[in-house]
Amino acid sequence: MERRNFLRIAALGGAALMLDGCRKQADNTCDTPAAPAGTMTTRTTPTTGDTVSLLGFGCMRLPTVGDGADAPIDQDEVNRQVDYALAHGVNYFDTSPAYCRCFSEAAMGEALSRHPRNSYFIATKLSNFAPSTWSYEESTAMFARSLEYLRTDYIDYLLLHAVGGGDDSMATLSGRYLDNGVLDFLKQKRADGTIRNLGFSFHGDPAVFEYLLAMHDRGEVQWDFVQIQLNYVDWQQSKKENRREIDTDWLYGELHRRGIPAVIMEPLLGGRLARVPRAVSSAMKARRPDNSLASWAFRFAGTPEGVLTVLSGMTSMDHLVENVATYSPLVPIDADEEAFLRNMALAIINDDSIGCTDCRYCMPCPYGVNIPQVFAHYNRCVLDGDIARADMPRDADYERARQAFLYGYDRSVPRLRQADHCIGCGTCLSHCPQHIDIPAQMNRIATYAAALREEAAADPT
Amino acid sequence: MQKSLKPLRTVSALVSIVALTLVFVDITGTSAAHLGWLAHWQLIPALLAVNVVVLVVLAVATLLFGRLYCSVICPLGIFQDVVSWLRRRTAPRRRRAAGLFRYRKAATGLRYSLLALMTVLLAAGLSGLIATSFAGLLDPYSAYGRIAGQLMVPAWRPAFDAAAALAAENGTFITSGIAPAAAFSWPVAAVAGASLLVVVVMAWMWGRRYCTDICPVGTLLGVLSRWSLFRPVIDTDRCNGCGRCGRTCKAQCIDTRHHEIDMSRCVVCMDCIGNCTQNAITYRLRKKSKVPKEPENHKDHKTPTTPSDPGRRSFLVGTAIAGAALAVSAADKTTDGGLSPLLAKQPRRGLRRPVPPGAPSLAWLTARCTACQLCVSACPQGIIKPDTSAASFMQPRLIFTGGYCLPGCTRCSEVCPTGALKPLTADVKAMTSIGTAIVDADACLMAQGVDCGNCARRCPAGAITIITGPDGRRRPVVDESRCIGCGSCEYHCPVGLNTGGPSAAICVQGRLTAVSPL
Numbered sequence: 006m007e008r009r010n011f012l013r014i015a016a017l018g019g020a021a022l023m024l025d026g027c028r029k030q031a032d033n034t035c036d037t038p039a040a041p042a043g044t045m046t047t048r049t050t051p052t053t054g055d056t057v058s059l060l061g062f063g064c065m066r067l068p069t070v071g072d073g074a075d076a077p078i079d080q081d082e083v084n085r086q087v088d089y090a091l092a093h094g095v096n097y098f099d100t101s102p103a104y105c106r107c108f109s110e111a112a113m114g115e116a117l118s119r120h121p122r123n124s125y126f127i128a129t130k131l132s133n134f135a136p137s138t139w140s141y142e143e144s145t146a147m148f149a150r151s152l153e154y155l156r157t158d159y160i161d162y163l164l165l166h167a168v169g170g171g172d173d174s175m176a177t178l179s180g181r182y183l184d185n186g187v188l189d190f191l192k193q194k195r196a197d198g199t200i201r202n203l204g205f206s207f208h209g210d211p212a213v214f215e216y217l218l219a220m221h222d223r224g225e226v227q228w229d230f231v232q233i234q235l236n237y238v239d240w241q242q243s244k245k246e247n248r249r250e251i252d253t254d255w256l257y258g259e260l261h262r263r264g265i266p267a268v269i270m271e272p273l274l275g276g277r278l279a280r281v282p283r284a285v286s287s288a289m290k291a292r293r294p295d296n297s298l299a300s301w302a303f304r305f306a307g308t309p310e311g312v313l314t315v316l317s318g319m320t321s322m323d324h325l326v327e328n329v330a331t332y333s334p335l336v337p338i339d340a341d342e343e344a345f346l347r348n349m350a351l352a353i354i355n356d357d358s359i360g361c362t363d364c365r366y367c368m369p370c371p372y373g374v375n376i377p378q379v380f381a382h383y384n385r386c387v388l389d390g391d392i393a394r395a396d397m398p399r400d401a402d403y404e405r406a407r408q409a410f411l412y413g414y415d416r417s418v419p420r421l422r423q424a425d426h427c428i429g430c431g432t433c434l435s436h437c438p439q440h441i442d443i444p445a446q447m448n449r450i451a452t453y454a455a456a457l458r459e460e461a462a463a464d465p466t
Numbered sequence: 467m468q469k470s471l472k473p474l475r476t477v478s479a480l481v482s483i484v485a486l487t488l489v490f491v492d493i494t495g496t497s498a499a500h501l502g503w504l505a506h507w508q509l510i511p512a513l514l515a516v517n518v519v520v521l522v523v524l525a526v527a528t529l530l531f532g533r534l535y536c537s538v539i540c541p542l543g544i545f546q547d548v549v550s551w552l553r554r555r556t557a558p559r560r561r562r563a564a565g566l567f568r569y570r571k572a573a574t575g576l577r578y579s580l581l582a583l584m585t586v587l588l589a590a591g592l593s594g595l596i597a598t599s600f601a602g603l604l605d606p607y608s609a610y611g612r613i614a615g616q617l618m619v620p621a622w623r624p625a626f627d628a629a630a631a632l633a634a635e636n637g638t639f640i641t642s643g644i645a646p647a648a649a650f651s652w653p654v655a656a657v658a659g660a661s662l663l664v665v666v667v668m669a670w671m672w673g674r675r676y677c678t679d680i681c682p683v684g685t686l687l688g689v690l691s692r693w694s695l696f697r698p699v700i701d702t703d704r705c706n707g708c709g710r711c712g713r714t715c716k717a718q719c720i721d722t723r724h725h726e727i728d729m730s731r732c733v734v735c736m737d738c739i740g741n742c743t744q745n746a747i748t749y750r751l752r753k754k755s756k757v758p759k760e761p762e763n764h765k766d767h768k769t770p771t772t773p774s775d776p777g778r779r780s781f782l783v784g785t786a787i788a789g790a791a792l793a794v795s796a797a798d799k800t801t802d803g804g805l806s807p808l809l810a811k812q813p814r815r816g817l818r819r820p821v822p823p824g825a826p827s828l829a830w831l832t833a834r835c836t837a838c839q840l841c842v843s844a845c846p847q848g849i850i851k852p853d854t855s856a857a858s859f860m861q862p863r864l865i866f867t868g869g870y871c872l873p874g875c876t877r878c879s880e881v882c883p884t885g886a887l888k889p890l891t892a893d894v895k896a897m898t899s900i901g902t903a904i905v906d907a908d909a910c911l912m913a914q915g916v917d918c919g920n921c922a923r924r925c926p927a928g929a930i931t932i933i934t935g936p937d938g939r940r941r942p943v944v945d946e947s948r949c950i951g952c953g954s955c956e957y958h959c960p961v962g963l964n965t966g967g968p969s970a971a972i973c974v975q976g977r978l979t980a981v982s983p984l
Contacts, residue, residue, distance in 0.1 A: 075804070075805065104803075105803065106803050106804045365803040365804075368803050368804055368805065369803070369804040369805050369806040370805075370806060371806055371964065371965075372806070372960050372963075372964045373805065373806050373807075373808050373963065373964050375805060405639075408639035409634075409639065412630075412634055412639050413634070416631075420868065420869065421808050421868075421963060422805070422808070425920075425924055425958055426920070426958060426960065426963070426964075427920075428911070428916070428918040428919070428920040428960050429917070429918070429919070429920070429923070430916060430917070430918070448923065451924070455872075455924075455926070458846075458872060459872045459873065459874040459875065461846070462495075462846045462847075462872045462874065462875035462877060463874045463875055463876070463892050
């Protein structure tokens with residue numbers, strides 16, 4: 006306790022000195038992100054004894070140069086973020102061959118190889134998108150490419166990517182990993198040390214989850230870790246009946262019972278929990294005025310002791326700094342706060358927004374629709390209360406909502422990529438880890454937008 | 467009192483040109499809704515619309531006050547005054563003091579020839595021989611409209627968008643929520659640019675010479691203003707013969723030697739009143755005895771460049787560019803993120819393009835539209851584009867590759883000043899059919915087994931259904947009695963945009979005569 010206090014005082018003193026330095030020197034000094042107050046909370050794996058930071062660096066949304074879907078990765082910014090992360094105790098980096106239109110692994114390889122290999126853990130995956138990549142040859146080639154791009158000769162954490170998805174999830178699992186000998190290949194790689202920990206990331210069908218854990222119980226394969234989605238909204242949502250959605254409580258419980266560490270993804274639900282309805286936002290700020298909305302979600306995800314690390318895809322240095330601070334050290338969610346978040350989750354679920362996490366697995370849409378951006382704009386309007394429902398009186402609020410929706414829609418999504426160009430082909434459906442009925446939602450938004458456009462054209466202000 | 471006439475004219479003119487320009491360039495549509503009536507006071511549009519009230523008021527006003535129209539109503543006239551003012555401001559002091567102009571005799575032969583030409587063009591247009599837009603080349607209002615719509619809007623759009631974005635960040639929306647596609651068209655912009663060049667050069671060199679020698683509207687009004695009741699009159703007792711009024715008259719119509727002002731050319735700008743150091747010129751009732759004689763007919767050797775025929779033949783060449791036919795592979799998806807490319811969808815060749823709703827028929831529009839481009843600017847969807855064919859040069863057509871005609875929107879018919887588009891109520895508009903969708907069943911995605919049906923899903927009239935045809939294939943069919951030709955199907959068809967092409971598999975053929983519920 007004394008030591009912690011000492012550290013805190015020392016850190017504060019350092020920060021004060023830095024601030025002082027800022028005042029005296031050029032502005033540049035202030036552009037360097039501040040150091041967190043304490044040290045990063047860590048967890049230890051049972052199998053390899055790795056000391057892993059509670060904050061994991063997600064590499065799915067790396068910063069880009071400029072906006073737009075084709076914008077190249079900003080390697081300099083990636084390097085800066087990786088340097089900051091490592092300097093502040095973050096040592097788990099989660100990428101995949103599919104991320105960032107296949108550029109994530111190479112970018113991370115470049116950034117990480119500037120540091121000693123034993124100072125960080127790399128997690129990557131055998132991705133499963135197209136059946137053309139499912140064969141044994143393609144799979145081993147994919148693994149070899151991962152090693153090459155990441156500039157390493159071993160992978161610390163290797164995952165079967167997004168199991169539980171697909172039109173027929175069991176058939177997808179078997180076809181992708183089991184029947185073709187790919188799992189045996191991975192087990193052999195673990196035996197020879199090329200893979201240190203083997204696990205899977207899970208989305209969707211609980212039957213697949215049970216099947217894989219049953220394999221573990223029978224000793225057919227040992228899962229060193231499993232990646233699941235966990236956040237306070239899903240935790241609450243799982244209490245509802247008849248949902249195909251992930252029952253987070255149960256998933257975590259099954260893993261914890263077996264002593265398998267859980268790697269957490271979507272702690273923020275793709276950013277949705279960093280931007281919540283106004284009422285939720287005020288309630289959170291009333292309790293912890295100086296903490297960000299996102300910090301609640303991170304604290305929640307990091308609190309269970311069976312959680313190894315919480316992944317966050319941080320597009321900007323600001324997010325990274327903030328999340329490092331949240332976990333340095335973790336202030337666990339207590340029972341009272343858990344009850345509070347349960348209520349907040351209800352308020353979030355009950356609004357009209359669409360559960361898109363912007364993972365972009367659905368993309369590219371063959372018909373050019375920018376699915377995540379359409380949903381993001383719609384959700385933004387829902388959260389701001391800018392939805393003009395047909396049953397509303399045509400007053401100033403309605404007018405404002407209409408303008409806000411249309412104005413932002415045409416500017417955030419080019420017209421030819423808007424919801425009305427969804428033909429309902431359903432290609433996206435099996436890719437969505439959140440099981441959103443994308444064509445139905447697109448149709449709903451398209452109809453809504455068309456009605457608003459027509460009204461706006463008939464009634465210029 | 468006399469000295470305040472010029473400021474009065476200046477202020478009225480500035481208000482007038484700013485308001486009318488806003489109707490063209492305010493891409494929120496707000497100005498068009500509130501100030502659109504201004505366009506209805508323009509002479510040639512009023513003539514085509516047989517707007518008797520406007521014509522009588524303009525004629526009476528001209529008989530009373532002279533060519534006031536040219537000074538405070540006609541945007542092209544006011545624009546020339548602005549150019550002329552700039553010229554004066556930038557001239558060296560000595561040159562300015564000496565006066566930039568000198569009296570010239572009227573170019574009678576030229577001006578009446580052009581008036582006759584305009585009459586012939588209008589007559590030919592109204593009788594359906596050629597498109598009335600060729601007469602519109604000589605109409606000052608339409609020329610200004612093309613300059614505003616084609617040249618000013620693209621120039622100021624980035625500034626507008628920046629302002630709108632700034633306002634939106636602060637929670638206010640200075641658009642009506644609609645971002646129209648740019649209605650820019652190279653051929654029309656070239657015509658507008660040519661008009662602009664001629665007008666600016668002439669105004670810079672010779673003040674209002676375009677108005678006195680070329681503009682048929684000016685010539686027509688000059689026939690009336692010759693007899694106008696009020697006019698500037700030179701008091702020969704006070705005049706010291708300095709000639710200053712003649713050297714500063716933009717219309718170059720003050721014959722200082724004979725103390726006469728040619729009222730057929732005078733645009734009653736009132737400049738001479740203020741410029742006279744002897745206060746010898748006053749705007750007042752004309753003297754009964756001194757009706758000015760018709761100026762002598764003489765040959766004008768210097769023929770000014772005419773603004774007509776700016777090489778339009780070169781524009782008749784179609785501009786269709788075949789988009790690269792990039793096949794989109796839906797199945798083989800190995801990454802997350804990214805966007806599939808969009809192709810440049812083209813209107814289908816060989817199909818008649820619909821005219822904007824409000825036009826009772828294609829012939830009606832061709833005969834009455836002077837191609838001022840006001841409907842093009844006003845369309846919130848940006849789907850009205852000027853045509854490039856000789857048969858209806860610069861006149862509006864609907865192109866559904868970037869949007870469709872919202873059934874409840876009546877903006878274009880509200881703003882049209884010539885009556886080429888008649889006003890429609892939203893209810894009538896939603897039921898007025900301007901075209902019929904035609905399905906190319908072989909190009910349709912459903913022929914390849916894709917269960918698309920987006921045309922039917924997005925059809926606001928409920929005119930499209932997906933059936934299983936006699937050959938067992940599923941395909942859309944169009945109920946031509948319900949189809950209103952809005953183009954929603956063509957716009958929403960993935961063929962030409964995402965796959966295949968270059969045109970949609972369902973395209974609208976314009977009707978020769980609109981089918982109205984009335």
